[in-house]
Amino acid sequence: MPPVETHRPLSIGELSERSGVSASALHFYERNGLIEAERTAGNQRRYRRDTLRRVAFIKTSQRVGLPLKDIREALDSLPDGRTPTKRDWARLSLRWRKELDERIAALQHLRNDLDGCIGCGCLSLKSCTLQNPSDELGASGAGAQRWTLPK
Amino acid sequence: MPPVETHRPLSIGELSERSGVSASALHFYERNGLIEAERTAGNQRRYRRDTLRRVAFIKTSQRVGLPLKDIREALDSLPDGRTPTKRDWARLSLRWRKELDERIAALQHLRNDLDGCIGCGCLSLKSCTLQNPSDELGASGAGAQRWTLPK
DNA sequence: CTAGAACCTCAACTAATGTTGAGGTCAATC
């Protein structure tokens, strides 16, 4: 029975194929401190297997809408030196959950506002300018900030 | 009783303040064909009042997540020459609704997947690599594409 | 041992979405 190669490190090509992230993006992540690699005698990268999970974390975080800067901060909170445990990952993932909930709620709110508006063709969500033909709100100044989605 | 200035065109400063969009962004939108303006004898921009709604449409579309390119295409489908009616705007807004529904659904799907994963600390969503210690999936090749959110 | 695939670095480029600044003009007020 041949040994299963559970611990052999991954070349960049392997990591790329398995993670679905291009080699150039992996280089980019490394330059930005999101992942790291050992090197062979000939200077080629060798990734520890748990880098696969790290990259998965990065990709999923991006789907949630987080910028790389934030993702990197989250990853920086992983223990130095040892391979992260499932509890470590679970802790980080809770952060996604919160972020996701917020984004979903924000979009649903927007949709609800919108539903009242599509029928009338208005666009102000809060105060239909179609029903405000003389544009009275304009004089009152800062109607603008209402457009900004709470970050 | 003084006349309400319903038809006086807006200067860029007025449009900027009322829409909450910076003048430089308005310039940018104009360069990219999203809005347009008449000019005074002295070459200053004068916006028709319905440009306010146009800008509102742009901002809301961006909140929904549409890129300017798409927004511009939508705006291009507005009638040339005449001021858009509420039906015109309502037609365009339907697109938001669809886009929003899709984004919400995608995020909810992601959240559901995640919920099953947070407990175990895994990240593969579909096939927990924690429960796959020898990384068997790797051999089968393209596990990667599953990570990509259907556009 | 050699051919070709895979890998290396570094710099330059892309695309989207604007912002900033220089240098100059226009318009309303004292």
Add this chain to the structure above:
DNA sequence: GATTGACCTCAACATTAGTTGAGGTTCTAG
């Protein structure tokens, strides 16, 4: 009629998230 704030154009810069290419090296299979 001069000042001051609002406006003009054009070019350069900023940020995020990478990609592309040139020129050179390493690894693996025959």
